[in-house]
Amino acid sequence: MHALLPVLLESVSMEAFGPDRPVLTQIRKQNWIATQLRLARLGAVLQTSGVPADRIMVFKGAALVGTGYPPGARTMADVDIAIRPEHYRPTIDALLANGWTLRETTYGDDWVRALTAVDDEGFEIDIHRWVLYPRYTRRTERGVWERAEVAEFGPGSALVPSRADSIVIAILHGLTPTDAGAVRWPVDVTMLARRADDHVWSDVADIAVELGVGPLVAAGLSLLTTEFGADVPDGMIDRLEAAPLDRLLEFEWWLRRHGISRGSRARWYVDGCRAVGTRPTPWGYAASRWRKLRAGDGPVSTLRLRAERAWAYWRHRRDHRERW
Numbered sequence: 199m200h201a202l203l204p205v206l207l208e209s210v211s212m213e214a215f216g217p218d219r220p221v222l223t224q225i226r227k228q229n230w231i232a233t234q235l236r237l238a239r240l241g242a243v244l245q246t247s248g249v250p251a252d253r254i255m256v257f258k259g260a261a262l263v264g265t266g267y268p269p270g271a272r273t274m275a276d277v278d279i280a281i282r283p284e285h286y287r288p289t290i291d292a293l294l295a296n297g298w299t300l301r302e303t304t305y306g307d308d309w310v311r312a313l314t315a316v317d318d319e320g321f322e323i324d325i326h327r328w329v330l331y332p333r334y335t336r337r338t339e340r341g342v343w344e345r346a347e348v349a350e351f352g353p354g355s356a357l358v359p360s361r362a363d364s365i366v367i368a369i370l371h372g373l374t375p376t377d378a379g380a381v382r383w384p385v386d387v388t389m390l391a392r393r394a395d396d397h398v399w400s401d402v403a404d405i406a407v408e409l410g411v412g413p414l415v416a417a418g419l420s421l422l423t424t425e426f427g428a429d430v431p432d433g434m435i436d437r438l439e440a441a442p443l444d445r446l447l448e449f450e451w452w453l454r455r456h457g458i459s460r461g462s463r464a465r466w467y468v469d470g471c472r473a474v475g476t477r478p479t480p481w482g483y484a485a486s487r488w489r490k491l492r493a494g495d496g497p498v499s500t501l502r503l504r505a506e507r508a509w510a511y512w513r514h515r516r517d518h519r520e521r522w
Contacts, residue, residue, distance in 0.1 A: 201273050201382045204229045205389075208271040230270030233263060239321050240277045241352025246296070247289045251348045251355040253282040254289075257329055257367060261358040264349065266389040273382075276314075276322035279356065280329045283474070290315065290325060307486050309470030309478075329359070332469035333461055334370040335409040336444050342405075361394040362401035369418035370411060374454055383418075384426055391428070403434050412441025414451060458511055463487075 207226045212219050240260060247254070259274035266272070281289055293315050294300070301314040301322075311333055312326040331339050346357035359367060365387050372383025391398055406415035416438035422428035423435070446465055453459040464483060471478035 202385065204273055205267065205271045205385055208268050226270055229273055233270065233272070233274060236260070236274060236277060236321065237263065238352050239317075240279075240323070241350075241354040243279075243293075243323060244351055244354025244356050247285075247292060247354075249281060249285045249289060252357060253285055255280045255329060255343065255346055255357040255359065256349070256351065257359050257364070258371065260351075261349070261364065262368075262386055262390070265358060265361065266364070266386065266393060272386075276324060278324045278326060280326040283327065286325070286327055306489075308474045308476065309467055309486075311466060311470060327470075328473070330367065330370060330409065331473065332466050334414075335411050336447060336469060337408070337410045339409065341408055360401075361390050362398050362405055365390050365394075365398070365402050366405050366409070366411070366415060369415050373414060373418055373451075374460065384422055387418075387422060388426070388428065399431050399434055403438055406438055407441050410442065410444060411447070412438040413443045413448075416441075 203222075204226055207222055212223060215222050237260065240256065244251075244254065256277070256279050258278040259272060260277045260279075263272045263274060290300070290313065298315045298317050301316060302310070311328065311331075312324050315323050315325060329339055329342055331337070342359055342363050343357070345360040345363055347360065348355055349358045358364075368383045368386040368390070372379045372386070374380055402415065402419075403412075406412045416435045419428070419430050419435050419438070423430050446462065450459065450461050450465075454461070467483045467486065468478040471482070
């Protein structure tokens, strides 16, 4: 509800809310202020990082705030950026030297997809090595970088994905039933499509095939057409459904649809190692998991967390069966 409230207030006349109008107006102002503070902090990070604008990309919520939504209509809890390999670790080192801390304990593993940095005021920034790879695709995302354009974020600047790429990113990130993004992504896609040209859907199809995620994007677009009346061209969904999908991705997404898993860490390890030029091995993966276990609160805490997660999965499956 909170994720969708600001865009609802932007779309409906405030007069329609009667006596609740002052409270809702204040909520919209608070969201706008919080968003501007995060964007200003992002701009400062971009400026002090020293990374050239064409080697760093802002995506997801922070990119959509200015390219897909009216001011103050899009909520964002944190900021997501992707940094090219040669600047990835120097950027994190610079943040650590300036008082930031890392939430994860896997800083030394070059294959890890992303790390979360937090400053002393609680501002979070997710620093990714890749935008989609390897969690959502097993193919190169070079095209996503080539199609991106530079945008200004206060005193700093960075790339943002094209609208067609942003639509694909929104669908893939949103197709996870247990995440809050599952509520907001249809609105993200709709708002992006409204501001794009007439060729956006064909571009979306080409990008989905390029990334090897055609059937996944087809599932999202099918939901948009049947449940939300999106005007997707005839035949495009059929084309995407017929596109090939990696067998491991297909199995992982089957599990996600049933609320069982968020993806295979073992596969992420294999793909991540290959991407950074190291050899994946069973003992290398085991050593990485052991380091994470030792850096945490111990095996008892880990087992308790696993049990809680298993219980949450079971509860989600039970609720899903009862509702649908």
